[in-house]
Amino acid sequence: MTAQTGTKIKVKTLNKASVIIRATLLTLTIITIYSFITFDYKGLNLLDSVIKTAKMLPTMLFEPHFKHFTFLEALYKVLVTMGLAFLTTLFGAVIALFMGLFAARNLTNNTTSNVIRGFVAVIRAVPTVLWVLIFAVGAGLGSVAAVVGMSFHSIGYLVKAYSESFEEMDNGVIEALKASGANWWQIVFQAVIPSTITFLLSWTFLRFEINFAVAVAMGAAAGAGGIGFDMFMASMFYSDLREIGVITYFILAFAIMLEVFASRLKRRLKLNA
Amino acid sequence: MRGDIFARKKMNAFVFLGVLILVTLVAIVMTEYNVAKGFTSIPKAVHWGFSNFYPNGESFRKLPDIMMKLKETVLVSIAATSAGAVFALVFAIFGAHTTRFNAVLGGISRGIATVFRNIDVAAWALILLFSFGQNVMTGYFALFFGSFGYLTRAFIETIDEVSGGSVEALRATGAGYFHIVFQSVIPSSIPQMISWILFMIETNIRQATLVGILTGTGIGFAFNLYYKSMNYHTASLVVVAIVIAILFIEYISNYVRRAIL
Amino acid sequence: MKTLLELRQVSKHYGQETAALSDVSFNVKEGEFVSIIGPSGAGKSTLLRCINRIVDASGGEIFFNDENVLKLDKAQLKRVRRTIGMIFQHYNLVNRLSVIENVLHGRLGYKSTLAGMLGLYSEEEKQQAVKMLNILGLQEHTYRRADQLSGGQKQRVGIARALVQKPKMLLCDEPIASLDPNAAKTIMDYLKTISATMGITVLVNLHQVDVALRYSDRIIGVNKGKVVYDGSPKEMSSSMIHKIYGSEAGELIFDHGGQNAG
Numbered sequence: 028m029t030a031q032t033g034t035k036i037k038v039k040t041l042n043k044a045s046v047i048i049r050a051t052l053l054t055l056t057i058i059t060i061y062s063f064i065t066f067d068y069k070g071l072n073l074l075d076s077v078i079k080t081a082k083m084l085p086t087m088l089f090e091p092h093f094k095h096f097t098f099l100e101a102l103y104k105v106l107v108t109m110g111l112a113f114l115t116t117l118f119g120a121v122i123a124l125f126m127g128l129f130a131a132r133n134l135t136n137n138t139t140s141n142v143i144r145g146f147v148a149v150i151r152a153v154p155t156v157l158w159v160l161i162f163a164v165g166a167g168l169g170s171v172a173a174v175v176g177m178s179f180h181s182i183g184y185l186v187k188a189y190s191e192s193f194e195e196m197d198n199g200v201i202e203a204l205k206a207s208g209a210n211w212w213q214i215v216f217q218a219v220i221p222s223t224i225t226f227l228l229s230w231t232f233l234r235f236e237i238n239f240a241v242a243v244a245m246g247a248a249a250g251a252g253g254i255g256f257d258m259f260m261a262s263m264f265y266s267d268l269r270e271i272g273v274i275t276y277f278i279l280a281f282a283i284m285l286e287v288f289a290s291r292l293k294r295r296l297k298l299n300a
Numbered sequence: 301m302r303g304d305i306f307a308r309k310k311m312n313a314f315v316f317l318g319v320l321i322l323v324t325l326v327a328i329v330m331t332e333y334n335v336a337k338g339f340t341s342i343p344k345a346v347h348w349g350f351s352n353f354y355p356n357g358e359s360f361r362k363l364p365d366i367m368m369k370l371k372e373t374v375l376v377s378i379a380a381t382s383a384g385a386v387f388a389l390v391f392a393i394f395g396a397h398t399t400r401f402n403a404v405l406g407g408i409s410r411g412i413a414t415v416f417r418n419i420d421v422a423a424w425a426l427i428l429l430f431s432f433g434q435n436v437m438t439g440y441f442a443l444f445f446g447s448f449g450y451l452t453r454a455f456i457e458t459i460d461e462v463s464g465g466s467v468e469a470l471r472a473t474g475a476g477y478f479h480i481v482f483q484s485v486i487p488s489s490i491p492q493m494i495s496w497i498l499f500m501i502e503t504n505i506r507q508a509t510l511v512g513i514l515t516g517t518g519i520g521f522a523f524n525l526y527y528k529s530m531n532y533h534t535a536s537l538v539v540v541a542i543v544i545a546i547l548f549i550e551y552i553s554n555y556v557r558r559a560i561l
Numbered sequence: 562m563k564t565l566l567e568l569r570q571v572s573k574h575y576g577q578e579t580a581a582l583s584d585v586s587f588n589v590k591e592g593e594f595v596s597i598i599g600p601s602g603a604g605k606s607t608l609l610r611c612i613n614r615i616v617d618a619s620g621g622e623i624f625f626n627d628e629n630v631l632k633l634d635k636a637q638l639k640r641v642r643r644t645i646g647m648i649f650q651h652y653n654l655v656n657r658l659s660v661i662e663n664v665l666h667g668r669l670g671y672k673s674t675l676a677g678m679l680g681l682y683s684e685e686e687k688q689q690a691v692k693m694l695n696i697l698g699l700q701e702h703t704y705r706r707a708d709q710l711s712g713g714q715k716q717r718v719g720i721a722r723a724l725v726q727k728p729k730m731l732l733c734d735e736p737i738a739s740l741d742p743n744a745a746k747t748i749m750d751y752l753k754t755i756s757a758t759m760g761i762t763v764l765v766n767l768h769q770v771d772v773a774l775r776y777s778d779r780i781i782g783v784n785k786g787k788v789v790y791d792g793s794p795k796e797m798s799s800s801m802i803h804k805i806y807g808s809e810a811g812e813l814i815f816d817h818g819g820q821n822a823g
Binding site: 044048051052059062068069080087106107110113114154155157160161172174243244247248252258259261262271274278279282286 | 320323324326327328330331332333334337338341342344345348349353372375376378379381382383414415417418419420421422423426427428429430431432433435436437440490491494497498505506507509510513514520523527532539542543546547550556559560
């Protein structure tokens, strides 16, 4: 392709954003390839395992059975998991509400806001399972350690979500109440919370959805009880694929139910925004 | 009339509070949650933490081993996210309103993603243990499935949010389906997608810790080892290493996000 | 002059009840500058989109360049679409790409799947894009990102994208509704010049009556999905405008017509 005028017209241009996009994609690709080369496969035959998985899944999904518990017991266990998620969300929401108020830049000074944000970033960086296990040393494995440990990450998540909701609200309202002589707490309870309440509730429910999954995982990995623990037992002790199938269906049913509900709320969030 | 509104508001608030308290009580009974213990455990844990849970000189001798495990976990997370993202992109293009071929294929592709997303990574790990055993690939595939499901939903939302107008414009010029996808949809949504991928990598490192406890690999295994042998100083060093790794990745992610969004 | 576009009893229903268009018929001759006016929700946008089948009409016939648009298969439709340029109220550019890449998108209808996917354009096509940018006074913005331009500049990119298609006709859907009065005048002047010098037929949706009166060869008034006026701007009376816009609108249009652009 030669240009008639002798000079080629270029089309692609490089700016900072496109350079960084390419660099990011390239880096991720290289790291991924490097990972596959350096993984310690311990002599695993990948193809065999994949075939085994493919054979296993139909057994799991199409021949589920109850052996170590009944339908009602399984239902009860899922509800226990829901209960753990609920308590975690509730405690997390209450604490995050106050921290969120102090983290929102339009409600406090920058120093307070930055201190809380930094603190919360560190809390979020610790995996939930470690919080639970650390608490379990003092409180013993069980629902107390699970709920307290799970609350940390909930708080971290909700402080971020709440404070951003507060920051997005119309500052004119705060100004108007300030002008009328209202104090900080009055402004918070009469203006800030009422005008952001739909966002706060929606975020809280979204977190509840996440906490359900977390509670399943904590049951499996940190002895928190509920359906997750049964899945752990079925896999590690009984090696009962069919029972895992049953449990998977229970988890899926509840998780999808929560997701449908959450995505409706999210749509409302967007409509209100 | 005005009094009515206030009365109704109050009523609503009471009903809401009542339901909340009731559900809380039920949850407390069902989970056998000991409220008193819940409150007293926190100061106790803090006290215990300050007197036992900090790295000491002895624990630093384990640092090379910890770093090796951490590296494995980070690599697994990144590799699983990248591969998950590639599949998610394909499924998202099939599933998104703006780019789907037809409603049926779109529904199927969304449905598959929903199933993968809603089986938690820990559950995937427990399932894959049957076929892969205690191996790094167990965690890899668990994270891969989870990332694939989550990113598909995120990508679908991105595509539908970002590219409506320009897709219409290209259709009007007579451009074909692949022209539209590659010239409009992908360029418009790639920054948002990268932002989701970076978020997923962070999440996956935390998840990988949990999966590692179940599958006996990576940093999760290291933590579990020291924790179970009550070597809390070294276990705390593992936590510090994870926190530093995650904050570092968060820092890079934020830099990339600021530059591209 | 030859008739380029003919609509015969075109109708469009959304669901069972709501009729967006009913029995719309009119002709447009080659090189003509025609404005479609009417209140918001009258069906103007749907009407334009039925012509290039971004929206499929429910009934009637549409002839463009002697072809029945509603009968075309996928490949034929693409061929017809590339001879019809379209311009949008919100410009509909790919914001993250450069101006010239956006302009070259007008060539996609002529390209093979692979070349179009990768964005490989011939030198001739690129020269054409540059030429269009010169005509529209955008040469110094060639490599800027589309989202860094002002509204008026974005719309000119939109016009350039339509022109590199080498279209016979431009469909303009509220091209100045999001622009300030100065930019709106620039855009309308460009459209008029393009129509006059290149012989391209222009069909433009407007809701500013004064603009339509000043620029058009012919005006089509639409209300509630029906054509209620089809004639020259000279014959347009204020009672006719009342009929098109409904009773309450007349005052508003004549007093603040120029500001409707904002």
